[in-house]
Amino acid sequence: MKRSRGLATYAIGAYMFLHVPLLILAAFSFNRSRFTVWEGFSLSWYAAVFRDSQLTEASWNSLVIAVVATVVATIIGTLCAYGLWKRSSPVLAGSLYLSLVTPEIVTGISLLAFYQWIFRFLRVPLGMHTVILAHVSFSIAYVVIVVTARLRTVDGQLEEAALDLGANEWQAFRYVTLPAIWPGVISAALLAFTVSFDDYVITSLVAGVDSETLPMVIYAIARRGVNPVVNAISALIVVAFGTLILISERLRST
Amino acid sequence: MNRLRAWFLAPAWVVMLSLFFAPLAIILAYSFETRGPYGGISLPWSIESYQRLADPIYLVILWRSFWIAGLATAGCLLLGFPLALFISRAGKRKNLYLSLVILPFWTSFLVRTYAWMFLLRDTGLINTTLQKIGLIHDPLPLLYNDGAVILGLVYGYLPFMVLPLYATLERLDRNLLEAAADLGARPWATLTQVVMPLCAPGIRAGAILVFIPCLGAYLTPDLLGGGKSVMIGNLIQNQFTTARDWPFGSAVSLTLMAIVMLLLIASIRREKDGLL
């Protein structure tokens, strides 16, 4: 079937809808004025980002939380996906699926209620650890889905061959299956990192005073009104994540 | 093998039981208690919180949420179907075009929502531009209404619609399109009589993937809808913060979850092919 011009025009419109708002947002981070009127090029808002101790601290918190949560969730999720690949467990798979579709606000308030309840008995206050645990719990399902997709491409007989050649079960996993699914594990980790770094709704409910994250600060500024500092930090996030995705794609294709 | 598998699944079980099911169990318990004098929770057990949901104020919020999520889903379909069709016919550039759809999804949801605030607010780019070229005098009320919320939701969840649609369009046997043309069907007839019916599973999957997060959306109505556009998500958040009525907030949360689960069960029974 011939490519239709109408369809192509429509698609260009859809792509503009998807990308132009972010491009404009980034463009105005270079604006000298703090209002949405172009007054000339300036990097002052980027300087402001790095001067703002609240922003840098929150970025650091976000990074620590995302890295720790990603590592833990990737390990747990990969092992889980492998276990489910060996023999399915509808109950566990269903639970993971359910956790994925549970509205964030429900996950957030139920975790908040849970942490309050723990506090009553164990006196554990809200803080980085509660945020990290929350992030681990909602990231696992993403990891399981991505790794499972990769496992579907793996020939189950490879492990049987390994066992036949004298490997034990752990060795069969470690030296045969894990290398085969490694690109999927990396993709999964990347997704978990993005989801964790980006989360506002759940984090804002379970964070303590010492664990304010970057999305929380952005949210607070955004609620107060337009601030080009948010444009600058948004542009930085977009570029940082874009680079991360590109690197991972490169790694995957080699 | 079973020993090793049990060890592999154990951590996931521990996390799910302690950080997903236990918290849900707690709000399930809360939902049957009553609000204490200082906003705390106290016995006796009661189903009062669920009864309050029948109050017209809350029924309206429920209805609005369904309506807004439905419109956002329709918007995603309207925008996403031609886009998916275009990508599926793009030949060698398919992957590039597909990445261009997914790319914004990898950047922060909050940032993407803020981008629309930046464009739509009274002193935002659209209004200042229109004022500058003299089309309008006073800024148009673009932000803080249902339209802005729907726009934000479409923007946020479009990839969820495009991906399953693309997957079914990609699997579509090209011979069927040729056969339709061969039998005298013009492109529009081929689209409506052959392509769309065969893509019904993809359309249903995309609709459910968009509708569910839209129904429970909190951030988008909060930032783009302002105080005017309250959806279920905002109602829940409000009960746990300002209103301090945890039992009622818990009851609303569980009702929302029940609705989501019903939708999912209905869609899975129809397709018999879950995502996991």
Place this chain on the structure above:
Amino acid sequence: MECVLELREVSKHYPTHRAVHSLSLSIAPGEFFSLLGPSGCGKTTTLRLIAGFEEPTSGQIRLKGADIQHLKPYQRNVSTVFQNYALFPHLTVQQNVEFGLRRKGENHIDRRVREVLELVQLAGKEARHPSEISGGERQRVALARSLVLAPDVLLLDEPLSALDPNLRKQVRAELKNIQRRVGITFLFVTHDQEEALSMSDRLAVMNGGELQQVGTPEDLYLRPRTRFVASFLGALNWIDGVGVRPETTRISKQPAGSDTRSRPATILQSTFLGNVVHVEVRLADGQTLVAEVAHHDNSFAIGDPVHVWWRHSDELTLE
């Protein structure tokens, strides 16, 4: 010759190869015409050019005297039976068959569908979906779906290749029978020479995007012009620049008489095939030939010295 479909110097060139090159063909009304050739010879591309799924790089395609090469598929009164049938899986047999009639806004749809389903012996299966009928039935639905439109030419793209071999021979006869009854011109694409020889009024052999030879089955089998045509239509022994078919190659203990040519040889192998025996012999120069002999004539043991011979009149003179 009166013709319904005519191809004039039609070419389809791709950046990397020439799928069809300067092809000219005339097909008469009511004819069962086959395009025969190995895979990649351009026969399917030719069919797709006629159907309108591809546009020729150059040349003319004329249907009933009018140029159609620039028309869209839905503007041409030709119809295709696809190799995989391409039945619409979401429609019933009835809906599949009436699809084209509805697109063209024709009348008496029910009656015409009923008639064509009776013709292909599918009456009673109207409400089934393609997934609920057998492979042979699907093939007949695809045929009915096209026939009902009464196309000027019906294009068939290897329609028997998806059937199991037992069914194939039976369907051949049915297809030929249907074609005779409806009188519609069939253009049949196949790589199976037996299919082409047994069903066609005339056939064309293609290779490498070019036409090799056109003629009746007898013409092509008995008087092939090129070595390619000769060997594609049947087994061939190639001796000293002439071709001889195995069934006209003889073997005997003694040298044969006049009017024949003969070579000394030794028996290499003989394979019993039921109706005949395939005997493989080796000439003095090491070349091997195959002879098809009746089994009562087969009194040779491996290693026996024999004479291979054939009549002058059975030699195929090839370019």
